[in-house]
Amino acid sequence: MGLAVAWKLALVMIAVQPSTVVFHYLKKIVLSNASHDLARAQHKSTQIAIEAVRNHRMVTSFGCSAEVLRLFEEAQEKPLKPARRMAWAAGVATGFSPCLSFLTWALDFWYGGKLAQSGQISAGDVFKTFFILVSTGKLIAEAGSMTSDLAKGTNAVAAIFEVLDRQTMTPRSSQVDHLSEKTTLQRRIQGRIEIKKVDFAYPSRPQCLVLREFNLEVKAGTSVGLVGRSGCGKSTVVGLIQRFYDVDRGVVRIDGVDVRELDIIWYRGFTALVSQEPVIFSGSVRDNIAFGKPEATENEIVEAAKAANAHEFISSLKDGYGTDCGERGIQLSGGQKQRIAIARAIIRNPTILLLDEATSALDVQSERAVQEALDRIMVGRTTVVVAHRMNTIKGLDSIAFVGEGRVVEQGTYAQLMNKKGPFYNLATLQK
Template identity: 50%
Template structure:
């Protein structure tokens, strides 16, 4: 009996943990992915209009209130700002990882809440700081970008991603197993495999979320060259803080507490020495 009483706090803690797990499992998703229209063709204009949003886990914390952003088809927009300013939340909303609690996110004037998620994401490429790689070969990881792609298409995409040379130098080449989450590859190599996948997919819209932030200077240079090719004539939203990643964007938006406080090109924003962008850039130097 004494031992049982001594274990009571642990048993209680265990019950609480199990209860919280079941609470998460029972929670219904607010994003319905299998209903809606098919998105057949995309030009690529993105618009967030009057968006209000908070994460379901923290409904009392408002990320956006009456947030507006427009990216024209074929143009690039860099989002910069301090951590927690809302940059990555923009990408999450465009991909419909979450839906806004008010007003709309649109692609070519279509409310994306009215589109099937799979149909929407078919037109969007995503490259993140930690790319998703599977415990299979480099070839198969790239092939996920386009079902049924030919070997020549995979190799061409890999060349454009500045990855063909390093892949060919491996003992097993394209058949090399990358390990769980790509642990057998360096950070720069993982990013180039992810970029090759995005090139193969050839999406109308490209989202880059801190794609070079974890890389050393040399790896960043090689990866940035590949990203520049991928971004050309493609609607692109770049979330980044490194100057090399953002300076060539057609437009730069500076976010603070869920609001755009400055917008313009690198050359125009850097002239305002009292501006938020100028201060962010100076922190790096």
């Protein structure tokens, strides 16, 4: 149609169009290359961030968020250069793209003006051709691509703000300022745990009560075993002791103080958790043990590994303590991971030691050796042991049998065996 109105002008305009198309593709290639480089450089920091989020329980439990942030910041240095390059490329391309359009428009008007001046076409024809060929086609195309980008961008930004605006369900403590004085004076906790009439449901399943009227008391420096069917709530109790969640009713007290009133970071500094699925970070064996105590000396690391019966296998690895564990500890066996996790807990010298199936992945011989080590380090600490195997819990000060969200019976191994209740049934089943 443009050709029909003013064919000469239309031909010139069509001839310069490919330059914008070529530039558009060049811009795409340069930007995608730059963003590829950036993504590669960001891999390490992304990995740290993913691991920290995936293993946030371990990070909070060991109070290492500051350390993880430092590592993350360090890892951010490498992608800085490609990020700058990418920003420059994007900036120049975004600036040059409209510039090129305006230049072609200027050419169109200059040539159109010349034709109008020489009387070959009217001024109206210049505008008609211009609007037909440039404005309508290009603007529609641009508007189309912009709206989808805008929509994508709006959704992405909304998702980010949703995360940023989230409030923690377990605030540090409403009385931290007031308590910090008291707590620093107190220095260490004794380690008495009281769980009183606790009802608890996970926030994601509020209608399903995992614990109801749950009662448990562990005197400072003693050990208690939690046994019961899978899914009865043992790990949940361990989580509540570290205040990963707040209870719905009742109270969890440490040394007689409601755990909600304690400065949670300070309190968790006295606890150590060996979780059901041992968490290993990418990095060396040494780093993984030192996670429990970032300022630990080499000697302390070796001592902790020895206590966890891990020194022997670590020494036999190619690079000893410097051996890379691989992403999520992929280069280690389940039992080796568990022993590293135990060494990490030992090095913390915790007042409250929480062992959630800490030796379940070990063979009988290693289990015995680790059990001996654990028995040794349990002395003088409040220890909560979750275990299925009887020989792991036989020697504990007390055993609590959990069923239907509460402690059904409690006593020493001998007492419970004499009682011939549910614990007796479980124990005889295993024989």
